[in-house]
Amino acid sequence: MKRYNENTRLVPVPSTSVIPDRDVGKLPILECRHLGIDFGGLTAVSDFNLTIGRTEIAGLIGPNGAGKTTVFNLLTKVYQPTRGIIMLDGVDTAGMTTAQVNHAGIARTFQNIRLFSRLSVMDNVLIGLQDSMSYSLPAAILRLPSYWKQEKVARERALELLSIFDMADLADHEAGSLPYGAQRRLEIVRALGTNPSLLLLDEPAAGMNPSETAELMENIVKIRDTFQIAVMLIEHDMSLVMNICEGICVLNFGKVIAKGTAADIQNNPDVIEAYLGKRKEGE
Amino acid sequence: MHLFSILISQIINGLQSGAIYALVALGYSMVYGIILLLNFAHGDIIMVGAYAVWFSMAHLGLHPIPSMLLAVAASTLLGVLIEKLAYTPLRSAPRLSLLITAIGVSFLLENSFQLIFGAGAQTVPNLISGPSLQVGSVTVSFSAMLTILVSVICMAGLTFLVQKTKLGKAMRAVSENMSAAQLMGISLNRTISFTFAMGSALAGVGSVLYLCTYGQASPTMGSMLGLKAFVAAVLGGIGSLPGAMIGGFAIGLTEALVSAAGLSVWKDGAVFAILIVVLLVKPTGLLGKPMVEKV
């Protein structure tokens, strides 16, 4: 078993860290088998099989309406799957609620940003850091030492997480007043706060300009390296997907039509036909 | 045989009040179906209608028939006016704001009428009289027959209007998808106003039937009547017209049967208990469609 190296940390983790060191063993972090869901008579996703390694960056691509966000909703139990099994870190998530799946290790962002927009940036991250605090209601009312201690640690941790995206100085701003790109980044920070082992990013680069996208790419890799977690992302920006995703899964009409590395996918005739369209000469 | 005839006459009472609930419930359901608003003021439109009958008979000295028509016209106008003044400015506001506004309108109407006409009830005696029907030992009053008949006609008319006419199609389109309907060239304002007008006209008819049955109007009559009609709409599945009709009759019958069992003080409690059970077991009601939030 490989221990995760202290020197590779880009963001210093305090000694009271909420992020424990993780083993990078062979057990995959996520394993879906024959996952499927029907809405009424319509099959939105069927026979979805996928395995994601502990520190893999995986891409989920496909044309609009292919069922990509539905897969995320199934993984996070926003929708209960009709069929199939989701194993997270070797644990079957059947019967779990969205919150329980989050406790088990999946955090996500949303395609249409869902921030707590009237709360401050700091509060948004603190809600993500919810589980790092355990003081009771009476302790909060009486402001016992456990309250002060845990709040202080959580606030420091929040600032550190924000500093990944250079957002620490925005902590007091109202989340809804941030520019679009910053809101997307804040959602990632909030998700990281929940100490996930698998981070799901739903179109993280949507609405970003090329330089912001490039920066985001770097940050996604940085997050993976720092926290040693798996990242799965839905994205339409092919440069992002092809550059950073180690494994790519292509979905069309709710079915997986191809899986593999960027090179495999780019040369797969089914994908080219279903998704990328006609191949241009010289590409 | 005696018990049986009591039961039958209670059932007829139940159908009579149920018919009124059904008419009012239709208004709730139509408005909810189209703009997702629980129009709390709907019950008070009935109150205004009843006052219109009383006022035109007692103060303007009109014959009952024109008074009734006047009441229906006044209710319709009021419904549209409320929609234009209070709800249109809030069409894009959060649903909570709209709901609070509706509660505000309801209280404004109740309290203004209390201020103007006093808190006491105004009696409208002998609005309509006619022969009653004797079937064995059971007497069916003229008002009961009239109420049930008129409400059934109204419901049939409304169903025809919604299913077969162009305006009805527009209403259904708007309730399905407001922006898509607009893109298809349907005038949103006109369709919504029309929905309010229809719902309020039915409430106006309801107010006349109420007066035929109970013979008096008070400023707060609309609140309990409205709440119960509203329970009826929820029971049937809010947004569903046949559901509202079924719900109305079901509530009327429940009340009559609870009273027949000698528990009339628990009548209101029973109605609200039904509401709670329905909401917990099947929040979409008997015939309502489930709504799924898009993630």
Added chain:
Amino acid sequence: MNQRKAVLPMSARYLINAALCLALILGLKGLSASGLLSDYFTKILILVGINIILAVSLNVATGYLGQLPLGHAGFMAVGAYTGGIFLKSVNAAAMSGAPLVLTIAAAILLSGAVAALFGVIIGVPALRLKGDYLAIITLGFGEIIRVVITNIDSVLGFDFTYGASGLKRIPKFTGALNVFLCVVMTCLVIHMVMKSRHGRSILSIRENEIAAESCGVNTTFYKVMAFTMSAFFAGVAGCLYAGNLGSLQPGGFGFMKSIEILVMVVLGGMGSMLGSVVSATVLTILPEALRSFDRYRMVVYSAALILMMIFKPSGLFGDYDFSLSRILEKLGVGKKPAGKEDAR
């Protein structure tokens, strides 16, 4: 926040707030002792206090949790009858001194606890629903509480709530001082909860329920918690109300009362404790100050509600809250973090 220099430590800020409260209590005592505070004004102050507790407690469910319960008067009724029956059954009227104080404290806590229990019983099923449906089901529960209080005696076969004729001869223990203490405690506890991980979870549900769940917030638990807290303080207010009037009628706890409380919260600004306090105060004093106005009270309230929704839906104060730190900061007493650290 913590990168800035905290010149005035937390403990000092709590001390200042505590000193302010103490000064107010002493001021109240002094005023009533010197006779400057007539019985009439005391009466109004008590009413103001009760309404503040009601509005602030409803604000927890409406402003912070973002739901619209329409049965707040039901919880108040539960508290009022609990307090009333308790005080009568222990014969508090014959007590004096320390036992009386303890009995009153017990009555207030018991009223809150029983109301909170009802909050849980009603909240668990009701909070499975959202928005409009939640509003209606709480309305239904509120009405059922009223119907049950009116008719329970006929079922039990003995006098318990005294039905429609009303529960009478409750010891009139409510005074300006204990109301003031309850107001301070209510605001303090709610404030402390809202500025903690529990409060943030409640706010996150208001902001975006699906996102809150995805962040691991157990939304059902926190909804019930907020609802129960709201019910608890409504019960406390109910007990004070019973001790103020000395008699209770079930008719006084109808839908109308729930709406009156809602008006206070909405006008003050949903989510602002300061807003609830100010608007409860104004809406209680105004009808008293303008006696002839009382007739128009509900008309004006409802019109104000509609106009507010159309022109300023966020209420007078939005979700702005009083902050001692911020005021001191503006006065230049010292640069402190911009946290909202009021204790009132």
